[in-house]
Each structure stands twice: as C-alpha cells, then as structure tokens.
Amino acid sequence: MSDANWGWSDRLKLQYAPMDETHQEFVILCAALSEDNPATFIARLDALIAHSVEHFEQENQWMNSHSFPPAGCHMTEHDAVLQVMREVRRRIVEAGELDLAPRLAEELPLWFEHHVDTMDNMLARFMTSEAASLATQPA
Ligand SMILES: [Fe+2]
Ligand SMILES: [Fe+2]
Known part of the structure; x- marks a missing residue:
C-alpha cells in the first residue's frame, strides 16, 4: 500500500538550499503518483521523469x-x-x-528517502564544506 500521507518534511532536509528546493519538487511529483486515477498516471509519471532528468543532471x-x-x-x-x-x-x-502503477508509487518514496539519506546527504555535506572552505580562504 502506498502511503497517501507521504510528503515533504524536515526529515528530508539536507541544509543545502538548492538541493532541498529540488527535492521538494521531486516529493510533490512523486507523491502525486499515488493518486488513484489510472487515466492520468502516465502524465503524472512523465512529469516526474522530466523533473528527475534535470534534478539528476544538476547533481551530476x-x-x-x-x-x-x-x-x-x-x-x-x-x-x-x-x-x-x-x-x-x-x-x-x-x-x-x-x-x-501503485507498485511504483509505493516503492519510489522508499527509494528516495534512502537516496537522500545516503548519496544526496554525502553530496550536500561535501558542497557545504567546500563553500565554507572557499569562504575562509584568504583573498
Ligand atoms: Fe537529489
Ligand atoms: Fe542524487
């Protein structure tokens, strides 16, 4: 069963604003997959795929x-x-x-939470520490 209440929360914040903003968009589009309306599922999935291509390209x-x-x-x-x-x-x-459709809607939030906790968390920490070290370097 997909969790109809799944959505953005502080639990997903990584304290790196550009990434957190993109992740909020992902969560909205991903949560929309659990709507029980087969007629619009492909359109909702296409919106998530289009977002994900840009989201992942930015991180890459x-x-x-x-x-x-x-x-x-x-x-x-x-x-x-x-x-x-x-x-x-x-x-x-x-x-x-x-x-x-409901299987993907159920699995993707789990994938995303794990990805945020591991891969994106490491990248966000790396980006914020790089920014901090640049800020403290003498001009
Ligand atoms: Fe991400
Ligand atoms: Fe990522």
Whole structure:
C-alpha cells in the first residue's frame, strides 16, 4: 500500500538550499503518483521523469565540477531509478500492466528517502564544506 500521507518534511532536509528546493519538487511529483486515477498516471509519471532528468543532471554536474569522490556510485543510482521509471512507463503503455502503477508509487518514496539519506546527504555535506572552505580562504 502506498502511503497517501507521504510528503515533504524536515526529515528530508539536507541544509543545502538548492538541493532541498529540488527535492521538494521531486516529493510533490512523486507523491502525486499515488493518486488513484489510472487515466492520468502516465502524465503524472512523465512529469516526474522530466523533473528527475534535470534534478539528476544538476547533481551530476555538481559532482563533476567539484571532483566528488563517490560520483560514479551516485550517478549509477540516478541512472538506475530513471531506467525503472521509463521501463514501468513502457510496460504500462505497451502491455497495459497497470498494476505496476501503485507498485511504483509505493516503492519510489522508499527509494528516495534512502537516496537522500545516503548519496544526496554525502553530496550536500561535501558542497557545504567546500563553500565554507572557499569562504575562509584568504583573498
Ligand atoms: Fe537529489
Ligand atoms: Fe542524487
């Protein structure tokens, strides 16, 4: 069962504003997947995929430009979840497997919470410590 009450909360904040803002958008679009309206599911999934492409690209760019050590592992998680979203979309559209919709709506919040707690948390800490060290360097 998907949690209809799942949404943004302080529990997901990483104290890095650009990332927290993007994550609030992800949570809104992801929570919308649990609406019980099969006729609009693909449109809602497409909105989440479009957001995720930009969201992940932004984080990938931060990792590349700051030589973030575990970048490969983090990017692999982004690619994997996008692949799952696209595969679910394909199977619903091409094979009518609508039972995958509530399963995706149930699994994605769990994936996101784990990703935020691990990969994004490390990146946010890295970005804030980089910013702090730049601020204390002599001009
Ligand atoms: Fe993220
Ligand atoms: Fe990420």
